[in-house]
Amino acid sequence: MSEKKIIKNALIVDPESYKQFYGNIIIKDDYIDEINSDIIPDFADGYEIYDAKGNILAPGIIDIHAHTDGYYFCGEKELAQGVTTVVCGNCGISPAGITTKGFYDLQEQKGFNINQTTFTGHSFTLREKAGATDCYAPASQSQIELMKKLALQDLKDGACGISFGIQYAPGTTTDEFNQVAKVSADFGRPVSVHTRLNFPNDWESLKETLDIAKNTGAHVIVSHLSYMFADGQMDRCLEMIADYRAKGYLISADSGMYTAFSTMAGSACYDEDQIKANHWDYSQFVAANGIFCGQHLDKQKFEYMRANEPNNGIICFTGVEEDIYKALCFTDVMVSSDCGKALPGQGHPQDAAVFARFFRIMVREKKLLSLIEAVRRCTYLPARTIGIKDRGRICKGAKADLFVFNPDTIKDNADFPGIGNPDLPPDGIEFVFVNGECAIKNGKRVESCNAGKILRFN
Numbered sequence: 001m002s003e004k005k006i007i008k009n010a011l012i013v014d015p016e017s018y019k020q021f022y023g024n025i026i027i028k029d030d031y032i033d034e035i036n037s038d039i040i041p042d043f044a045d046g047y048e049i050y051d052a053k054g055n056i057l058a059p060g061i062i063d064i065h066a067h068t069d070g071y072y073f074c075g076e077k078e079l080a081q082g083v084t085t086v087v088c089g090n091c092g093i094s095p096a097g098i099t100t101k102g103f104y105d106l107q108e109q110k111g112f113n114i115n116q117t118t119f120t121g122h123s124f125t126l127r128e129k130a131g132a133t134d135c136y137a138p139a140s141q142s143q144i145e146l147m148k149k150l151a152l153q154d155l156k157d158g159a160c161g162i163s164f165g166i167q168y169a170p171g172t173t174t175d176e177f178n179q180v181a182k183v184s185a186d187f188g189r190p191v192s193v194h195t196r197l198n199f200p201n202d203w204e205s206l207k208e209t210l211d212i213a214k215n216t217g218a219h220v221i222v223s224h225l226s227y228m229f230a231d232g233q234m235d236r237c238l239e240m241i242a243d244y245r246a247k248g249y250l251i252s253a254d255s256g257m258y259t260a261f262s263t264m265a266g267s268a269c270y271d272e273d274q275i276k277a278n279h280w281d282y283s284q285f286v287a288a289n290g291i292f293c294g295q296h297l298d299k300q301k302f303e304y305m306r307a308n309e310p311n312n313g314i315i316c317f318t319g320v321e322e323d324i325y326k327a328l329c330f331t332d333v334m335v336s337s338d339c340g341k342a343l344p345g346q347g348h349p350q351d352a353a354v355f356a357r358f359f360r361i362m363v364r365e366k367k368l369l370s371l372i373e374a375v376r377r378c379t380y381l382p383a384r385t386i387g388i389k390d391r392g393r394i395c396k397g398a399k400a401d402l403f404v405f406n407p408d409t410i411k412d413n414a415d416f417p418g419i420g421n422p423d424l425p426p427d428g429i430e431f432v433f434v435n436g437e438c439a440i441k442n443g444k445r446v447e448s449c450n451a452g453k454i455l456r457f458n
C-alpha cells in the first residue's frame with residue numbers, strides 16, 4: 001500500500017485561517033504533509049491519487065455532542081456523514097457506565113471507525129457510583145465528595161470534561177452541580193450541560209447552568225439548544241447567553257437540526273408533571289425503538305413503554321423550526337447529532353443525517369450561513385472549544401481527518417421511524433479520511449478501514 005496520498009483539485013476550506021482556495025493536499029502516514037496548487041497527473045509513482053474536482057475539502061466533522069459511546073452502528077452512521085471525531089458521554093451518561101480509562105482501554109482493544117473522546121457523566125454514572133441512586137433525591141455531602149474524586153480520576157485518565165444531564169437527576173441541588181462542575185474547571189476542562197427543565201418560560205434552569213461559568217470558571221457548553229429551547233423560546237435563550245458572554249464568561253452551545261427530540265421512555269423528562277407543563281399530548285409521541293417502533297403512542301402504549309422498555313426512546317414531535325436556524329446562526333453555536341444506540345431501522349434520523357441536513361438547509365437552501373462558516377461550526381469551533389489542537393483544521397502537520405463533499409448535492413435522506421428509514425446515509429459525500437486512511441471512497445464505505453483513535457486529554 002502506498003504511503004503517500006494526494007487529494008487533488010479540491011476547493012480547500014480552512015476554517016482556522018478562514019480561507020478557501022483551490023489546491024491539493026498530500027497526506028503522509030496520518031498527517032497533512034503538504035498543501036500546494038501544483039498540477040497533479042492522474043498517476044504518480046508511490047502515491048495514491050484521489051480526484052476531488054468539483055468538491056469541497058474540509059477538515060473531518062467533529063461531533064461535539066453525541067452518545068456514540070463505542071456503538072459501532074452509531075459510528076458508521078456518523079462516518080457516512082463525514083464525521084471523523086465524536087465527543088461521547090454527554091448528558092451525564094458515561095459510555096457503558098464505566099470509567100473513562102475502562103472505556104478508552106476497551107475501545108483501543110476493539111478498534112473503532114472514527115476517533116472518540118468522552119466526557120465523564122455526572123447525572124447517571126457518577127451519581128450511581130457514589131450511591132446517589134435515587135434521581136429525585138439530593139446527594140449527601142459524602143456522596144458528592146466521592147463523585148468529585150471519581151470525576152478527577154476520569155479527568156486524569158483523559159476525559160475531555162464532565163457532562164451533566166440535570167433534567168434526568170432532578171434531585172441534584174445547585175450546590176452539587178457547582179461542586180462537581182468545579183472539578184472540571186479546576187482541571188482546565190469544559191462541562192457540557194443538558195439543563196434542568198424545558199418547561200415553557202422556565203428561565204431559572206438556564207440561569208443555573210450559565211451561573212456555573214460564573215461560579216466555577218468552567219467553560220460551559222449548553223447542550224442541544226434545539227431540544228431544550230426551540231419551542232418559541234430561542235430568542236430569550238440566546239439573549240441570556242449573549243448577556244453572560246458579554247460579561248466575559250465562557251459559554252458555548254450546540255444544536256441539532258430537528259425540533260423533535262428523542263429520549264429514554266423511562267426518564268424523568270417524561271414524568272407526568274413535565275408532560276403537563278409542556279402541554280404535550282400523547283399523539284405527539286412516536287416510539288423510536290421497541291415493539292411500537294414508528295407508531296404514534298396513546299396513553300396505554302406510552303405507559304407500557306415507561307414500565308417495560310424504559311431504555312427505549314420516545315420521540316416527541318414539538319417545536320418551532322425557525323428557532324433552530326436562530327440557534328445555529330448565533331455566535332459560536334456548534335452543530336451536534338445527539339446520536340445514540342439504536343438497532344437498524346430504529347432511532348432518530350439525526351444519527352445519520354444531521355450534518356448533511358445542516359449543509360443543505362443552512363447553506364444551500366436558506367443561505368443563512370456561508371460555506372466556510374458552516375464548516376467552522378462543525379470542525380474548528382468544536383476542536384477549539386474542547387481543546388483538540390491537531391484536528392479540525394487544514395495545515396501542515398495537522399492530522400489527516402478530511403471530508404470531501406459536493407456542496408450542490410449534499411442532502412440528508414434519513415427520516416423518522418414510521419415515516420422513512422432513519423439510517424439512510426446522505427448524498428454528496430465523496431471521500432472521508434480518518435487519520436490518513438480512506439474510510440469512504442467515491443461515496444462508498446471502505447469496509448477494511450477502522451482507523452479511529454482514542455483522544456485522551458491531559
Ligand SMILES: [Zn+2]
Nearest residue numbers: 091194223224
Ligand atoms: Zn441531552
